[in-house]
Amino acid sequence: RKEVEQDPGPFNVPEGATVAFNCTYSNSASQSFFWYRQDCRKEPKLLMSVYSSGNEDGRFTAQLNRASQYISLLIRDSKLSDSATYLCVVNIPGSARQLTFGSGTQLTVLP
Amino acid sequence: DAGVIQSPRHEVTEMGQEVTLRCKPISGHDYLFWYRQTMMRGLELLIYFNNNVPIDDSGMPEDRFSAKMPNASFSTLKIQPSEPRDSAVYFCASSLGGTFQPQHFGDGTRLSIL
Numbered sequence: 001r002k003e004v005e006q007d008p009g010p011f012n013v014p015e016g017a018t019v020a021f022n023c024t025y026s027n028s029a030s031q032s033f034f035w036y037r038q039d040c041r042k043e044p045k046l047l048m049s050v051y052s053s054g055n056e057d058g059r060f061t062a063q064l065n066r067a068s069q070y071i072s073l074l075i076r077d078s079k080l081s082d083s084a085t086y087l088c089v090v091n092i093p094g095s096a097r098q099l100t101f102g103s104g105t106q107l108t109v110l111p
Numbered sequence: 112d113a114g115v116i117q118s119p120r121h122e123v124t125e126m127g128q129e130v131t132l133r134c135k136p137i138s139g140h141d142y143l144f145w146y147r148q149t150m151m152r153g154l155e156l157l158i159y160f161n162n163n164v165p166i167d168d169s170g171m172p173e174d175r176f177s178a179k180m181p182n183a184s185f186s187t188l189k190i191q192p193s194e195p196r197d198s199a200v201y202f203c204a205s206s207l208g209g210t211f212q213p214q215h216f217g218d219g220t221r222l223s224i225l
Contacts, residue, residue: 023149032210032211032212034213042218042219043202043216043217043218043219044154044202044216045216046213046214046215049213085153089213091211092208096219098142098144098156098159098209098210099210099213099214100155101153101154103153103154104153
C-alpha cells in the first residue's frame with residue numbers, strides 16, 4: 001500500500017459546483033497534513049494545513065478522519081481559477097523522509 | 112519577503128555535460144529539500160538537509176547526482192555526467208522546523224538533456 005494515495009482524476013466540474021477530494025494515508029501515527037495546489041508548469045504552493053477539528057479558508061474546507069486515515073478537501077462555488085492539481089501531503093513518523101507528497105488530483109473547472 | 116530562489120530557470124544541455132542547479136532558501140529556514148518532478152514519476156524527494164547537514168539522500172538516483180550545502184543560504188545539486196533521462200523539473204524547497212511545518216517551493220529549474 002502506498003504511504004499516501006490520491007485519486008488522480010481528472011475531475012471536470014462546471015463553474016459553481018462543489019467538489020471534494022480524498023487522500024488516504026497508511027501510517028496511523030501521522031500528525032501533519034497539508035493540501036498544496038500546483039498549476040501547470042509551476043511550483044507546488046501551500047493551500048492550507050489540515051487540523052484535527054477541521055478548518056475552513058473561504059471556499060475551501062479541509063477535514064481529517066483519523067479513524068479511516070484520510071484527509072479531504074472540499075471546494076465550494078468552484079471558480080475557473082481553481083483548475084489545478086491538488087496534492088495532499090502527510091508526515092510519515094519513523095521515516096527520515098519528512099513529508100510525503102501524494103501524486104495529486106487534477107481538477108478542471110469548466111465554464 | 113523573498114521566497115526560495117532557484118537558478119537557472121531553464122537549462123538545456125547535451126548529454127555528458129555537467130549541470131549545476133542552485134538554490135537559496137528562505138532566510139532563517141533550517142531545512143532544505145531537493146525534489147525532481149516528471150510526468151511519469153511525479154514529485155520525488157532526492158535529498159534534504161537540516162542545518163546544512165545532509166540527512167537523507169536515499170532518493171538520489173545514482174552516483175552521478177551530488178548535492179552540497181556549504182552554508183545556510185546556499186545549496187547546489189550537481190549532475191555529472193548528465194543523461195537524457197535526467198530531464199525533469201527540479202524544485203528546491205525550504206521549511207522551518209521540519210516534519211510538522213509546510214515546505215515552501217522555489218520556481219524550479221526546467222532541465223532538458225539532449
